[in-house]
Structure formats: C-alpha cells, structure tokens
Amino acid sequence: MATTYLTRTGTTPTTSNKYTFSCWIKRGSIGTTETLFRSYSDGSNSAQLIFDSDDTFAFQDIVGGTTVTNLKPSNLFRDTGAWMNIIVQVDYTQAAAADRAKIFINGGEVSYSATTRQSQNGASNLNTAANNAIGSNRSNSSHYFTGSMSQVNFIDGTAYPATAFGSVNATSGIWKANSSPTVTYGNNGFFLDMANSSDMGNDVSGKANDFTVGGGILTQMQDTPDNNYPTVNINAGKATEYLNSTGLRYGNTQMNQSGNNAVFISTFANTTGKYYWEMLIDAVGYTTQGVMAYDDLVQNGGGSYLYTPATGYGYVYTGNKGNSNSQASYGASYTSGDYISVAFDQTNGSIWFAKNGVWQNNATTSEIGAGTTTYAAYSSMPTNGNVYAAAFGLDNNAVTSINYGNGTFGTTTLGTTYSPTVGDTGAKFKYNIIPTGFTAISTKGYNA
Numbered sequence: 001m002a003t004t005y006l007t008r009t010g011t012t013p014t015t016s017n018k019y020t021f022s023c024w025i026k027r028g029s030i031g032t033t034e035t036l037f038r039s040y041s042d043g044s045n046s047a048q049l050i051f052d053s054d055d056t057f058a059f060q061d062i063v064g065g066t067t068v069t070n071l072k073p074s075n076l077f078r079d080t081g082a083w084m085n086i087i088v089q090v091d092y093t094q095a096a097a098a099d100r101a102k103i104f105i106n107g108g109e110v111s112y113s114a115t116t117r118q119s120q121n122g123a124s125n126l127n128t129a130a131n132n133a134i135g136s137n138r139s140n141s142s143h144y145f146t147g148s149m150s151q152v153n154f155i156d157g158t159a160y161p162a163t164a165f166g167s168v169n170a171t172s173g174i175w176k177a178n179s180s181p182t183v184t185y186g187n188n189g190f191f192l193d194m195a196n197s198s199d200m201g202n203d204v205s206g207k208a209n210d211f212t213v214g215g216g217i218l219t220q221m222q223d224t225p226d227n228n229y230p231t232v233n234i235n236a237g238k239a240t241e242y243l244n245s246t247g248l249r250y251g252n253t254q255m256n257q258s259g260n261n262a263v264f265i266s267t268f269a270n271t272t273g274k275y276y277w278e279m280l281i282d283a284v285g286y287t288t289q290g291v292m293a294y295d296d297l298v299q300n301g302g303g304s305y306l307y308t309p310a311t312g313y314g315y316v317y318t319g320n321k322g323n324s325n326s327q328a329s330y331g332a333s334y335t336s337g338d339y340i341s342v343a344f345d346q347t348n349g350s351i352w353f354a355k356n357g358v359w360q361n362n363a364t365t366s367e368i369g370a371g372t373t374t375y376a377a378y379s380s381m382p383t384n385g386n387v388y389a390a391a392f393g394l395d396n397n398a399v400t401s402i403n404y405g406n407g408t409f410g411t412t413t414l415g416t417t418y419s420p421t422v423g424d425t426g427a428k429f430k431y432n433i434i435p436t437g438f439t440a441i442s443t444k445g446y447n448a
Contacts, residue, residue, distance in 0.1 A: 003144050004216035005136035006192070006201045008209060010039065010129045014157035014186035017092035017124040021049065022153040022165040024177055024225040027080045028146035028251050030055050030234065035143040036086070037154075039130045047126035049088055050143070051077060058114070059088050059103060061124050068118040071101050073110035080147065080234050080252060081267035083225040085166050085175060090126070091159035092118045104162040106175040127156055127188055134192075134211065148251050150194060150224050151177050153205075156186030177225040194220060197413065219250065219413065221406040222428060228443045229404045230268035230390070236297055254401040254410050257285065257394035263306050265297050266404075268441050269389035272347045275445070276420065276438040277390060277402065278429055279342075280409040281317070284335045285398025288322060290314030291344055291351065292391035306393030311386055313378050314393060315340060315353035315360070321377045330377055331360025343368050343435055346388055349381035357431040369436030390441065405429065405440030420445075 013019075021037060031053060038048035044065035051057055055076045061069035069090075077084070087104040094100045100117045103110050118124065134152060137143035153165060164183055169176050185191065191205035197220040201211030223229040231252035248255060255264050279289050288306040296309035306314040307322025314322045321330035334340060334355050341354035350373045352363050359365065363375035373379035392400050401409040405427025407417050417428035423439025423446075439445040 004218050005144065005214050006134040006211035006218070007136075007214050008132050008201070008211045010127075010132050010188050011209070012129050013127045013188040016127050017118070017122065018090065018157055018159055019124075019127045019186075019188075020087065020089050020153070020155040020158060020160045020164075020183075021126075022085065022087040022151070022181075024083050024085050024150045025145070026083045026148040026223070026228075026251070027051070027077065028148070028231075028248075030078045030080065032146075033143050034145045035133070035135065035137045036145060036149075037126075037132070037134050038137060039126050039128055039132050041125060041128065041130040045125050045130075047124065048137070049086070056113070057086070057103070059101060061118060061126060063118075063123050063125055067116065068122055069101050069124075070114050070116040071103055072112060072114040073103055073105065074113045075105065075110060078235075080231065081228075083150075083228055085162075085177065085225070087162050087165060089159045089161075090124060092120065092122050092124060095120060107162045107166055107168065129188075132211075133214075136214070146251070148221065148223055151179065152190075152192040152194075153181060153183070154185075154189050154191075155183050156188035158184060158186065179226075217411040219408055219411045221251070221408055222426060223251070223406055227424065227426070229406055230266040230441055232264050232402075233267045233389075236265050236294070250401070250410050253403075253406070253408070254282070254399065255392055255394055256399045258397060261286065261305055261393065261395035263292065263297060263304070263312075264392045264394065265292060265294070266390040266402075266441070269294050269387045270346050270441070271383075271385075271387055273446070274343075274345045274347060274435075274438040275441045276341065276343050276429070276434050277404050277441060278431065279340045279392070279403070280401040281334060281336055281338050281340065282399035282401055282410070283397060284317050284338075286395035287317045287398045287400060288314035288393035289340045289342065289353070289400070290391055290393075291342075291388045293386045293388050295387070297391070305395075306391050311382060311388070312391065313351055313381060314391070315377065321353075323378060331355065339430060341431055341433060342390070343438055344388070344390075345371075345438075346383060348373075349383045350376045350379045351381065352376050354431070354433055357433055359433065365433045365435050369438070403429065405442055405445075
C-alpha cells in the first residue's frame with residue numbers, strides 16, 4: 001500500500017465493545033512502525049492494530065487517555081515472502097479477562113508478551129462512529145502499511161471464531177482463506193475483497209460502508225493469499241541496505257539503487273521448472289537482469305555484479321551477456337523505458353532474454369518452447385544442487401520494476417495482457433512471447 005491508505009467515517013455500532021477484525025497481509029518492510037487498522041476520535045480516545053518497529057504486533061485500545069487493552073503476541077513478524085491471516089477478536093462483555101480480547105495468526109491463538117485487557121463491560125474505541133483508516137495512522141500521514149492486503153473483514157456486534165475466515169487445507173496443512181465468510185456484519189461492519197480495481201474500498205458486505213482511497217495510488221495485484229508471487233527478498237544481498245528508504249517500493253516489486261553496485265534476489269527460489277517473467281527498466285544506470293544461485297549471493301553478500309559468480313547469469317544493458325565475471329556479445333543494448341523478459345528452463349539449465357517482446361540472439365518463442373537451445377544466452381548452466389532465483393544487478397542509480405505475473409509494473413497496471421498456457425494460467429504479462437511449457441513463478445505455477 002506504500003504511502004496510501006483507505007479511510008471512512010464509522011457509523012453508530014450495533015455493539016461497540018464486541019467485534020471481530022480479520023485480514024490477510026503480506027509485509028513489505030520490517031523494522032518500521034506500520035498500521036493495519038485504526039479508529040481515532042481524539043488524542044485520548046483511539047484504537048489501533050499495529051506492527052511496531054521491533055516487528056511485534058499489537059492491539060491497543062485507548063479510552064479516556066488510558067490504555068485499557070494492550071495485547072501483544074510473543075512472535076516477531078519478519079517474513080515478507082508469505083501471506084498471513086491476522087484476526088483480532090474482542091468481546092468486553094465476557095466475565096473471564098482472557099476471553100475479552102484474543103489474537104489469532106493463521107487460525108491459531110498466539111501466546112502473549114503483553115496481556116492488558118479492558119474490564120468487563122468496558123468501552124472500546126475501535127468500533128465507533130469515528131474516523132477509520134486502513135493502512136495509516138490516526139493523522140493519515142505516517143505509519144503506512146507498505147505491503148499487500150486482502151480479504152479485510154470487520155464484524156460489528158459478534159466475536160467470531162477464526163474458522164469463520166479460514167480453514168486448514170487437508171492436504172497441505174496450510175491455513176487457507178475463506179473468501180465468502182458466513183457472518184452478520186452489523187451496523188459498522190464491512191468486507192473489502194478488493195476485487196474491483198477501480199474501487200478498491202468497495203464494501204461487499206451489503207452494508208455499503210465503503211472506504212475511499214487517500215494519498216497516492218492503491219494498486220490491485222494478482223498476488224493473493226490463494227496465489228503467492230515472489231517479491232524482492234529483503235533479507236538477502238544488498239536489499240537490507242535499501243529496505244526502509246525509497247530503495248524498495250510497491251510491495252518490494254521495484255528496486256531503486258542509489259549506492260554502489262548491488263544484487264537483489266527474489267523471495268522464491270527453484271531447483272527445477274520452466275519460468276517466465278518481465279522487468280521494466282525505469283532508469284538504466286548500470287543494469288543486469290538474470291538469475292543467480294542463492295549460495296553465491298550469500299557468499300559475495302550481493303555487493304558484486306550479478307554476473308560475477310560462477311552461477312550468476314545476466315543480460316547486461318550494453319547488450320552483452322555475463323557469467324563468471326566475464327562478458328560476451330549477445331543482443332541489443334537496452335535503456336530506460338525498455339522491457340526485458342526472461343525465459344528460464346532450470347530443469348535443463350538454459351536461459352533466454354527478450355527486449356521489448358523480441359527474443360535476442362535470433363531465438364524464437366516456438367524454438368524456446370520446443371527446447372531448442374541453439375540461440376540461448378546460456379545452455380549448460382549447472383543445475384545439480386543449485387537453487388536459482390530471479391536476480392537483478394543495479395548500479396549508478398538504476399531502477400527496475402518487476403512483473404512476475406501480477407500484471408503491474410510499479411503502480412502501472414497493464415491493459416492488454418497475456419498468460420501462460422500451463423501452470424499459473426491467470427498470471428498477466430505484457431508480451432505474447434511466453435514459450436509453451438513455461439509458467440509464472442507463483443504457488444499456482446509450482447503446483448498446477
């Protein structure tokens with residue numbers, strides 16, 4: 001959500017101190033204070049669900065200047081590569097203090113490091129006719145949520161169990177979203193499924209409690225709890241140096257490199273499979289697009305060029321290809337505004353690159369799909385035991401935006417799109433050059 005948020009003014013609630021909040025989120029940053037949801041009347045009366053700068057999460061309820069509830073899970077939340085369901089259940093009418101407020105993560109109640117709870121029948125400020133915001137603090141000007149968000153439910157008047165919003169997949173054991181919860185929303189409730197790209201604050205609960213977008217652009221993506229896509233891995237290479245600045249943006253799908261040469265790598269890595277993805281060169285600088293083995297990235301710390309290691313393979317902006325700290329002639333040069341596509345056959349150790357929808361070195365889409373490697377950039381990449389990931393080498397103020405199949409580059413949503421014919425057939429790409437047998441890097445791409 002970057003520097004934008006959703007906002008509305010609440011209505012008179014059905015039951016002000018009994019409610020449930022549920023949403024699915026994928027964090028973008030760590031080590032910063034970020035707000036999921038808050039209600040604000042004034043400096044003495046507010047409530048919020050918030051990630052703190054130490055990567056803890058908390059539900060805080062302030063009434064008359066007193067923090068009547070401060071409930072914090074013992075967990076730290078530092079995973080930016082996976083979706084997570086957070087549920088806050090409140091019923092201040094309960095006799096037992098432990099039943100008055102609970103937090104569930106992926107279906108299970110957490111253990112707590114702080115357990116201040118409101119007294120029985122006490123008031124709450126989260127469910128009031130006050131200013132509400134999703135993704136920003138009480139002044140709508142800071143503590144933005146920088147990741148992705150989906151399936152946002154607020155129920156006024158009922159404390160529902162976690163099973164109303166998700167269930168455990170019998171095969172995988174993974175907590176899965178319930179996209180159509182059977183609940184009664186009450187006067188102040190809402191359900192934002194964010195399915196309408198032109199109205200992301202549309203309430204589909206039937207209560208017409210719509211939110212409006214404030215500050216900037218809220219971008220719809222294919223990346224959802226049901227189909228997870230990679231982003232830049234903030235815990236690998238040089239990404240940590242750019243994490244909480246303008247260096248990583250738009251849910252970690254754009255890299256803005258402002259220092260010396262740096263390698264960024266994706267959150268998903270593979271040992272086999274055939275994959276296709278695209279990049280927009282926002283600012284060319286000194287840019288290389290390709291793949292790298294995780295082991296090599298860890299060893300060099302991401303401070304060298306992408307093609308420096310033996311298992312780093314890239315297409316350099318000059319038109320050369322690079323590997324093992326050596327370059328050779330390959331294709332056309334590229335610059336700011338150009339699009340680079342990658343077809344990576346990790347099963348057989350081959351990689352191809354395209355510029356603006358044209359495969360380089362005389363390769364064709366049909367040949368790549370047929371397994372012909374004559375015109376590949378590299379066709380004998382070591383595959384045994386190597387875990388490769390999409391990688392991006394940037395220097396000299398280079399900026400790159402990635403489309404793994406989300407159908408977006410930064411905040412720009414594609415118009416006409418093309419999809420793979422296998423695997424993740426819902427992925428959205430700019431160019432109609434996806435070879436037969438290649439899919440997007442995503443959970444559906446892996447498991448279809």
